[in-house]
Amino acid sequence: MKLQVGLLGGGSWGTTVASLTAKNSKTILWARNQDTVDEINNDHTNEKYLPHAKLTHSLIASTSIKETVEEADVIVMGVPAQSFREVLEEAKPHIRPWVPIINLAKGLEISTKKRMTEIIEEIMPGHPAGVLTGPNLAKEIHFGNAAAAVIAMVDKTIASKLQDVFSSGLFRVYTNTDVIGCELGGALKNIIAIASGMGDGADAGENTRAAIITRGLAELTRLGIAMGGKKQTFYGLAGMGDLVATCSSTQSRNHHVGYELGKGKNLDQIVNEMNEVAEGVKTAKVVMELAKTYNVDMPISEQIYKVLYEGSTVNEAFKGLLRYEVGSEKEPG
Structure with missing residues (x-):
């Protein structure tokens, strides 16, 4: 039976x-904007x-959130991290018991410092929570370019079932049981992408970008x-793959922010x-708060924070x- x-x-x-x-299952997408909904339904764009x-x-x-989720066998959360809790709370009364909930957002909630699957577990206890992540630039995937992603869930059986829901054509989905690592990789690499974009915007060169990606990987790890x-x-x-794609692509929103900062624009304008x-x-x-809590050195993230705030x-x-201070290069952890 298709989900x-x-x-x-x-x-x-x-x-x-x-x-x-x-392409694989009946899918209903919720959007706030009526014009967007009409465009998708009428023009398929x-x-x-x-x-x-x-x-x-x-x-x-x-x-209608109710219409979107009430008969769904799997819920996919495609809203930004800071809107995640509000939207899930609104959907909660209409979601059937035990339905898996999959997060797409690559961020952390500011007020609680929680990952999105932690919010799912808090609001919807008993529902299997997971994340779909990886080096996934939306436009490339939509136009059929080969790409790979990871669906991370504690329960391997559910993750394997959902592979077939998300896999399509040249978009290949792998499974992973490390929900924490996969979710953090997606969230933390965005800061390094801002640093990479800043270097590109300031014409710092290819060597600088390579150094930021390499040391950034060590930092987020x-x-x-x-x-x-x-x-x-x-x-x-979910780690290096996503980091390389986001730090190197002009399609990346975080790289774009960094690039414009590197060109001299202010953050509010961008x-x-x-x-x-x-x-x-x-x-x-x-991340700056988490670095202090866990006593982890994060020099790139610290400098990006200083530029942003x-x-x-x-x-x-x-x-x-x-x-x-320059020390020896060694594997993180």
């Missing part, structure tokens, strides 16, 4: 995932977030392990000009990294 999917969120990644699952892309014709859109993630996860698709949320901007606040310039950030 019905209810997906909450009509941004680029939520719409892409809904279009993929609609979402031009604001996926220009020039045709969506799977069987995909249904709705402005240190914190990830301290918080309970498994070391090998950070060298896989954010106001964007259609979607760059999770790394808000995650940077949480303390008025440091891009040049000061790179000088700060150069002044940072």
Whole structure:
């Protein structure tokens, strides 16, 4: 029996995932905006977030959360991290018992410092919680380019069942039981992507980008392990894979923020000009608090935080990294 999917969120990644699952299962996508819903249902497009892309014709859109989730066999949360709790609370009364809930957001809740699956477990105890993550640039996947993702759940059997729901064409989905590591990899790499974008915007060069990616991986792995993630996860698709894609692509929202900062724009102007949320901007606040809590050294994240929230310039950030005490290069953890 094919599983019905209810997906909450009509941004680029939520719409892409809904279009993929609609090839395999009945899928209803919830979006707040009536015009977006009408466009998806009538024209099979979402031009604001996926220009020039045709969506799977069987995909249904709705402005009703109840209609989207009440008959779903799996719920997919495609809303930004800071809206996650509110939307899940609204959906809660309409979700049937024991239905798995899968997170797409790559961020941490500012007020609680929680991962999204922790919020699922808090609000919806008894529902299997997981995350779909990896080097997934929405536009490339939608246009059929080969890509791989990870679905991480504690229960291998449920994760294996959901592989068939999300896999489509050249989009291949692997399973992993390290929910903590996979979720943290997706959230933490966004800050490193801002640093990489800053270097590109300031014409710092390819060598600088390579150094940021490499040392950034070590940095996020240190914190990830301290918080309970498994070391090998950070060298896989959810860690290094996602980091490389996000730090190297002009399609990345977080890289874009960094790039514009590197060109001299201020943060408020950059954010106001964007259609979607760059999770790394808000995650940077949480990560600095977590680094202190777990006593983990995170020099790149610290410099990005100073640029975003303390008025440091891009040049000061790179000088700060150069002044940072040079030690031996060793494996994190």
